[in-house]
């Protein structure tokens with residue numbers, strides 16, 4: 155029997171950074187993720203596209219950035235992913251407190267839905283949470299990075315969507331297979347049936363101005379689907395439900411469709427295959443600039459125009 159079609163959880167989250175070198179240093183050295191792909195923005199090849207993740211780039215652990223060094227700062231607000239949470243193993247926040255202090259990262263601890271949380275921000279001000287959880291998924295952990303495996307990030311815990319009225323977004327999440335889990339003040343937690351990277355939190359009653367896209371903001375959040383066939387079915391079903399959905403776009407490492415949820419956040423559904431080993435060996439991900447075939451003939455021009463990046467950790 156095949157399981158009913160549902161979204162398995164978060165596939166990746168894509169945000170706008172400022173200086174690519176600063177993001178590279180922070181996500182690899184401080185958070186211990188691996189740069190699994192160094193490529194360009196296919197729609198704007200004078201801009202990098204950096205993919206950070208666990209060892210192999212497993213969906214559920216992938217955080218990607220378009221670094222726009224000269225772009226204005228954005229503002230975080232309504233209609234955006236306003237916080238990104240990573241799962242860390244139980245009792246690992248003591249380690250993170252020391253480690254982050256050693257890297258001069260401001261931090262404060264709190265609790266949410268009964269879980270201990272450390273709130274930090276990345277160098278561009280994107281709010282990041284480290285959430286201690288018993289049920290974190292070891293397969294999403296980075297195992298050979300600078301962080302000891304017992305403390306390493308284990309993929310996404312959740313993402314928070316900032317909304318004025320969470321109702322229509324909640325209905326869409328339920329349509330995608332998420333279920334209501336709990337409610338706490340103005341936060342509502344929804345969860346996909348799978349265990350890893352499966353939580354979406356809706357922060358309702360966001361009264362401020364809508365968020366403005368720019369450096370330090372999230373561009374979109376992508377959800378997982380296992381096959382092209384299921385993605386096609388999602389596209390049909392979402393269109394029937396009244397959403398304006400893009401055609402399937404080949405992003406080389408996955409295939410994507412995009413649509414805007416009723417609260418304004420840009421959603422994507424991305425396929426798990428083919429993954430990051432499609433254009434370089436799995437043992438050497440992210441070590442050199444890779445380009446899609448149609449840009450390979452422009453490699454020397456692009457390499458001249460793109461800012462120079464120094465990898466600061468052994469991959």
Ligand code: ZN
Nearest residue numbers: 168374376422
């Ligand atoms: Zn995406």
